[in-house]
Amino acid sequence: MKKNILLALAVILAAGLQTQCVKSDKHSQGQEAKIIKTETPSRPAGQEHALLMTAPKLDTVRVGFIGLGMRGPSAVERFTHIEGVKILALCDIYQQQVDSCQNILRRAGWPEATGYAGSPEAWKQLCERSDIDLVYICTDWRSHAEMALYAMERGKHVAIEVPAAMNMKDIWALIDASERTRKHCMMLENCIYDFFELTTLNMAQQGVFGEILHAEGAYIHNLDEIWELYWNNWRLDYNEQHRGDVYPTHGIGPVCQALDIHRGDKMNYLVSVDTKAVNGPATVKRLQGRESSNFKNGDHTMTMIRSEKGKTILIQHNVMTPRPYSRMYQLTGTDGFANKYPIEGYALRPKQLTGEGKLIENFSAHDFLSEKAKEALMEKYKHPILKDIEEKAKKVGGHGGMDFIMDYRLIYCLRNGLPLDMDVYDMAEWCCLTELTAISLENNSAPVEIPDFTRGAWNQVQGYRHAFAEQTGK
Numbered sequence: 033m034k035k036n037i038l039l040a041l042a043v044i045l046a047a048g049l050q051t052q053c054v055k056s057d058k059h060s061q062g063q064e065a066k067i068i069k070t071e072t073p074s075r076p077a078g079q080e081h082a083l084l085m086t087a088p089k090l091d092t093v094r095v096g097f098i099g100l101g102m103r104g105p106s107a108v109e110r111f112t113h114i115e116g117v118k119i120l121a122l123c124d125i126y127q128q129q130v131d132s133c134q135n136i137l138r139r140a141g142w143p144e145a146t147g148y149a150g151s152p153e154a155w156k157q158l159c160e161r162s163d164i165d166l167v168y169i170c171t172d173w174r175s176h177a178e179m180a181l182y183a184m185e186r187g188k189h190v191a192i193e194v195p196a197a198m199n200m201k202d203i204w205a206l207i208d209a210s211e212r213t214r215k216h217c218m219m220l221e222n223c224i225y226d227f228f229e230l231t232t233l234n235m236a237q238q239g240v241f242g243e244i245l246h247a248e249g250a251y252i253h254n255l256d257e258i259w260e261l262y263w264n265n266w267r268l269d270y271n272e273q274h275r276g277d278v279y280p281t282h283g284i285g286p287v288c289q290a291l292d293i294h295r296g297d298k299m300n301y302l303v304s305v306d307t308k309a310v311n312g313p314a315t316v317k318r319l320q321g322r323e324s325s326n327f328k329n330g331d332h333t334m335t336m337i338r339s340e341k342g343k344t345i346l347i348q349h350n351v352m353t354p355r356p357y358s359r360m361y362q363l364t365g366t367d368g369f370a371n372k373y374p375i376e377g378y379a380l381r382p383k384q385l386t387g388e389g390k391l392i393e394n395f396s397a398h399d400f401l402s403e404k405a406k407e408a409l410m411e412k413y414k415h416p417i418l419k420d421i422e423e424k425a426k427k428v429g430g431h432g433g434m435d436f437i438m439d440y441r442l443i444y445c446l447r448n449g450l451p452l453d454m455d456v457y458d459m460a461e462w463c464c465l466t467e468l469t470a471i472s473l474e475n476n477s478a479p480v481e482i483p484d485f486t487r488g489a490w491n492q493v494q495g496y497r498h499a500f501a502e503q504t505g506k
């Protein structure tokens with residue numbers, strides 16, 4: 033009897049969900065596809081979108097850092113190599129983390145910053161200071177949005193480690209805060225600045241691959257050796273409690289840039305599948321000696337996305353099984369192909385190569401270009417950002433230099449009053465997979481709508497471009 037009532041309730045709930053969520057998909061060729069929709073809050077009156085948003089130039093960018101665990105101190109160190117920066121405040125719950133970053137400043141010959149520690153709320157005092165322009169957040173995932181909102185409300189730009197937000201409620205709150213306060217809200221997605229991705233983006237923008245139809249990205253990184261190092265076990269706990277792609281931004285960020293998402297195209301919907309959780313609960317058992325009977329995150333999660341302009345994206349997440357590190361990064365175009373993992377390479381129709389023709393003998397798009405030809409191509413299409421700072425970035429480092437390029441660009445754009453390389457809608461599009469993939473999985477891989485986070489302006493800017501002071505005359 034109880035079973036029957038439960039069954040009836042489930043049917044009613046499912047029917048309710050579908051009527052609430054049904055939307056016809058023009059690509060379904062006559063069949064009514066059911067798409068689950070989440071709520072898009074309407075934009076408050078008087079508030080405008082933040083596309084290409086600029087803020088007044090800052091001669092010196094005064095920075096405060098929150099979260100000085102594994103990631104934060106390397107950011108502090110990188111900032112000591114950037115011109116036009118002052119590090120005024122350092123915050124962590126633990127004094128020893130603050131002290132070790134003071135040592136970084138000392139070693140670099142920089143003055144000591146004001147330290148905030150001793151309480152999980154100390155970061156608020158940092159945000160309340162009137163002499164800080166940028167709050168740089170490197171704490172665990174759950175605390176990012178609250179800190180960023182508090183900082184923006186107090187007149188600060190924010191840069192937030194990945195993923196900046198873990199659910200739709202926080203994503204929309206960050207969008208509203210950035211649109212209302214006109215403060216930048218940038219996610220610190222470093223992988224868009226890796227050398228291969230930057231150069232390939234430049235090639236894509238110049239049509240080397242023809243029209244890009246399909247792209248792939250991933251976060252495949254076995255964390256066996258790392259789980260125990262996170263403060264308070266936050267990362268394994270989060271995976272234990274959440275299904276879906278909880279770390280999508282390294283995979284999706286670079287491909288969204290290549291596909292001009294919210295600059296002429298938009299992602300319409302996703303579907304996800306995952307494996308059962310095997311190594312997740314085994315890791316809990318190994319590290320904590322307890323059974324995890326309801327470990328939510330599958331060992332491998334895959335998500336497929338279709339865009340308004342008929343492009344497809346495949347994103348994967350796997351932090352559990354023994355595999356070589358991979359962010360995949362593939363672009364499939366009508367005339368060419370780029371691939372980063374496990375080997376970097378390009379395959380192109382011969383007609384796509386003009387000046388480089390003599391470098392390439394007997395080549396066809398069936399194979400990758402030779403190493404020599406690839407190098408020549410990468411030199412020709414080196415991204416303008418790299419021309420100035422490639423050498424310094426390699427010297428300063430941070431995942432081979434991409435972290436430094438990210439910080440450098442953030443400060444460069446703030447100092448020149450330019451739109452940042454990543455806006456609040458990039459943050460939203462790349463982070464929304466965390467919750468939307470879970471919704472798809474909990475509904476037998478049903479399609480889930482990816483909202484237009486610009487609320488109607490996704491087609492106003494044509495093509496993704498980095499901003500440079502010289503071009504704008506600012």
Ligand SMILES: NC(=O)c1ccc[n+]([C@@H]2O[C@H](COP(=O)([O-])OP(=O)(O)OC[C@H]3O[C@@H](n4cnc5c(N)ncnc54)[C@H](O)[C@@H]3O)[C@@H](O)[C@H]2O)c1
Pocket residue numbers: 098099100101102103104123124125126129151152153154155170171172173175193194195220221222261262263264431
């Ligand atoms: N982009 C990348 O390549 C990359 C690499 C590593 C980590 N990350 C991201 O960086 C962030 C931090 O990761 P991590 O590896 O440094 O984690 P971690 O656990 O080593 O460090 C987190 C730190 O935040 C501090 N903290 C937590 N709550 C706080 C609060 N209320 N006030 C002040 N400090 C607080 C903790 O004390 C700890 O020192 C995560 O979002 C992670 O995903 C990004």
